[in-house]
Amino acid sequence: MYTKSNCLIAQSGGPTAVINSSLYGAIMEASRSEKIDKVYGGINGIEGIIKGNIIDIFDIPYERIKQMRFSPAAALGSCRYRLKDYLEDEEEYKKLIEIFKKYNIKYFFYIGGNDSMDAVDKISKYAREIGFEINVIGIPKTIDNDLMFTDHSPGFGSAAKYIATTTLELALDAEVYETKTINVLEVMGRNAGWLTASSALVKERLPHLKQLIYLPEIPFNEERFLEDVNKAYKEYGNVFITVSEGLMDEKGNYIGRKENAYHKDAFGHPQLGGVGDYIEKLVKEKIYKRVKMTRLGVTQRCAMHLASKVDFEEAEMLGKEAVKYALFGETGKMISLVRERNYPYTVKTDIVDVDKVCNKEKKMPLNWINEEGNYVTEEFFDYARPLIQGEVKVPMAEGLPYYINLKYAIKKQE
């Protein structure tokens, strides 16, 4: 017989379509373990946990858990909260340990991106330092796909599928008129071009489409851009331009947001957006009047109705694997995906030291971008194509996805 203890799961950062699949996987795996008694949820990530905002997941009717599995947006809520270094300020860490003790928590799973992995790193190190026994594992999620030491991150495949589908629909729409249209699509992804590049995945379906893709990995040169667009417009008429929200010029100024470059979010990242407007205006003034600009905004990270099945299943698998590794004694690690091959696509999980992952950004390899810096190479297609495969049958009711906000189905612990 084992001595049973409890586990805690929380979510952090910007949500993805499949962030709840990882939660679902972790809950399911934890609930079948003989070592784990109760499964707790931390509401609003680390920020909420410090405040004692904890729920007992087994209190939630299973019907709601199933519904949550197919819902976008972090079911346990999220935060953008950065723990200070414990050498500077130990207060929050003490509160955390108090909570862990109160609920007899020996396993803590944190589903999130770059900054969440920083929390995993700090908490696991602090616990080791003070001799508190706990296994802390990070479960990756980010539509930006910018986490290091994992082939890709859950959330990316679904966002990529949504962006490619939208590209396809917009490009077809533009082709109905004799009058030509220049489409401008602004895509998320901060400093990594993965999502923006995904717009290229329409290539097989629309081989005739002239696409120009501008990624943050390549400094944006306005003159060269105008040459590209002008040439493409003259040769093809219809042109589809996809730009990353994080485009920067040679000096590192965000395009279209020079005046706002110092407006930061809680993690200290500049808040982006506005590139689309800038590019739209530029093309209209310098090249051609009929420009249609689409800024998908947050829809890219919550379009569960178009989730990729591969992504959905991998997210769940990583949730499960994280629990297995924690039970095996691992801590201060992030669970990761290792691609075995592309055709047919197979993947396995591994585990990496989280301090190698956090506070870094994985960008598109420069040799996956063409020489002109305005499109991607075959390597990118091989990489991204498997990740958008398959559809998730989201339950529907009365014409709309049967989503839930778990918040309204849970009771807080006293």
Added chain:
Amino acid sequence: MYTKSNCLIAQSGGPTAVINSSLYGAIMEASRSEKIDKVYGGINGIEGIIKGNIIDIFDIPYERIKQMRFSPAAALGSCRYRLKDYLEDEEEYKKLIEIFKKYNIKYFFYIGGNDSMDAVDKISKYAREIGFEINVIGIPKTIDNDLMFTDHSPGFGSAAKYIATTTLELALDAEVYETKTINVLEVMGRNAGWLTASSALVKERLPHLKQLIYLPEIPFNEERFLEDVNKAYKEYGNVFITVSEGLMDEKGNYIGRKENAYHKDAFGHPQLGGVGDYIEKLVKEKIYKRVKMTRLGVTQRCAMHLASKVDFEEAEMLGKEAVKYALFGETGKMISLVRERNYPYTVKTDIVDVDKVCNKEKKMPLNWINEEGNYVTEEFFDYARPLIQGEVKVPMAEGLPYYINLKYAIKKQE
């Protein structure tokens, strides 16, 4: 035995997700008639037909026709072209009749919105005037739902479903943080609020959500708007604001586009957009900083991947019925939908004089908007709910919808 003659089908105006269902329905019905020999397609609407841009639809492999049925964007291309009055300029009409004679066309079906119905009216009247025998029938389509004398128009239900689903996803996403978010969603629909109102259809799924909806039917009063938002923000925190691109102030100036109010498209309609930016700025400056604005733009009319089954099937039915009525001898008419009841929803087709329909706009009844002018009443829900029901199983291939641009599968007639 009948003497066989040919029919011509064309599409016009802004596409919808299901405009090709009507085309498919018309093709299928025409191809089973003993009176019809060949089915021709007019490329790029009236504008292309005048130039002799005609294809033989039976030349297209049936596999492509099936694929087209599930593709957004007008498969035969579209135009924004307004015929002059034939008393003023008969030239174009003579060319049209020439084409009709050359291809022995006795039936002409025009799938489109308000302005396309104007063409149906003018062509049928001209033909009658000069004694040329042809049956001209209009098949309604518009996401704006602003056509008179039909309960609703194909295209609306699918766009409404897309907008409601996006509202649902964005609202859930905003709820993950403790920090509150004011969402601003800019929706199409020119001078009619139907589409913007559809954002309200999330009510049953998110009963706790505070929504404010501003329609072009109610003059926009900035002071009252700020009061509404301020009150909602103080009471609820998260607020979801949906605004129509066609919002106007009491003097008839488009909100956020005062400087551009005279920028017109080819039909003489002002080109809209910019409301979302204006509202975002206003709320940020006067009420609360964390505002997320989404402008879906053209995606609203081409998101076939989320089409409503009711809409899809009605669009096809109207295509078929138009052919039946034409064969029965009708001309100068628009096929229309008559709702029989809401629960269970049933609908039948009828036919109306097209001159009653064209150049008018059906707006939201004022008593379907609440007294405060910032939300809809139960009547709207009863009306719109049935129209977003059911899903269309769009064929998928390699992770993306298996759409086609028919243009690349057809040969032009000499």
